[in-house]
Amino acid sequence: MLIALNKPCNVLCQFTDSGEPKRRTLAEFVNIPNVYPAGRLDYDSEGLLLFTDDGVLAQRLTDPRHKTPKTYLVQVEGDPTDVQIGQLRKGIPLNDGPTLPADAKRLPRAPDWLWPRDPPVRFRKTVPDAWMELTIREGRNRQVRRMTAAVGLPTLRLIRVRIGDVALEGLMPGQTRIVQA
Numbered sequence: 001m002l003i004a005l006n007k008p009c010n011v012l013c014q015f016t017d018s019g020e021p022k023r024r025t026l027a028e029f030v031n032i033p034n035v036y037p038a039g040r041l042d043y044d045s046e047g048l049l050l051f052t053d054d055g056v057l058a059q060r061l062t063d064p065r066h067k068t069p070k071t072y073l074v075q076v077e078g079d080p081t082d083v084q085i086g087q088l089r090k091g092i093p094l095n096d097g098p099t100l101p102a103d104a105k106r107l108p109r110a111p112d113w114l115w116p117r118d119p120p121v122r123f124r125k126t127v128p129d130a131w132m133e134l135t136i137r138e139g140r141n142r143q144v145r146r147m148t149a150a151v152g153l154p155t156l157r158l159i160r161v162r163i164g165d166v167a168l169e170g171l172m173p174g175q176t177r178i179v180q181a
Contacts, residue, residue: 001032001035001051001052001053001054001178001180001181002050002051002052002054002057002166002178002179002180003030003032003035003050003051003052003176003177003178003179004048004049004050004051004166004168004171004176004177004179005026005029005030005048005049005050005051005171005174005175005176006046006047006048006049006168006171006172006173006174006175006176007026007029007041007045007046007047007048007049007173008024008046008118008173008174009044009045009046009117009118009119009173010023010024010043010044010119011023011024011025011026011028011029011043012024012025012026012043013026013037013040013041013042013043013049014026014037015027023043026049028174029174029176030051030176032051034053035051035052035053036051036052036053036058037049037050037051038050038051038052038057038058038061038062039061039062039139039163041160042142042145042158044158045158045159045160046117046157046158046159046160046173047072047073047158047159047160047161047168048160048161048162048163048166048167048168048171049160050163050166050179061163061164062139064137064138064139067100067137067138068137068163068164069103069135069136069137069162069163069164070135070136070137070139070160070162070163070164071103071133071134071135071160071161071162071163072133072134072135072136072144072158072159072160072161073107073110073111073114073131073132073133073157073158073159073161074131074132074133074134074144074148074155074157074158074159075110075121075129075130075131075155075156075157075158076129076130076131076132076148076153076154076155076156077124077127077128077129077153077154077155077156078127078128078129078130078152078153078154079128079130080106080130080132080153084151084152084153085104085105085106085132087150087151088102088104088134088147088148088151089101089102089103089104092146092147092150092151093150094140094143094146094147094150096140099136099138099140099143099147100136100137100138102134102135102136102137102147103133103134103135104132104133104134104135105132105133106130106131106132107130107131107132107133108131109131110131111131113170114159115172115173117157118173121156121157122156129156132148132153134147134148135162144158145158166179
């Protein structure tokens with residue numbers, strides 16, 4: 001079984017929370033026994049999260065050796081230059097080693113289908129922001145955020161829209177879809 005969830009912002013990427021105060025968890029959205037997330041999304045990130053009961057499939061989706069592409073919409077602070085886009089395409093040296101090259105491009109604006117974020121992204125009148133599409137083939141902790149920050153473009157909003165062949169495709173935050181029964 002393979003299930004897609006559009007994880008809302010500020011939802012913990014696990015089924016329980018032992019902290020105080022309690023935070024929202026995946027249990028609020030996925031109530032199917034014996035399925036587990038294949039990968040993670042940061043608490044403050046949004047978008048596609050896959051669940052499966054198939055350990056081999058979960059391994060194939062998450063193990064960096066398989067280089068499964070993951071595509072993100074990224075709202076960044078600043079106006080990406082050709083040099084910054086080129087750095088992302090070449091790979092970025094991070095404190096845990098260099099990243100693989102990413103597919104990166106600047107978007108003219110946010111996609112028309114994009115929902116407003118709750119809570120809203122902070123804006124500064126004197127600092128421009130822009131949208132990018134970034135595809136990576138790894139999955140390190142906060143990798144996209146660290147990559148954009150390393151080229152001088154801090155991430156304001158991060159939305160995963162595709163993992164391999166599975167796309168978000170119209171799921172609104174909190175909605176699920178069975179991809180494969």
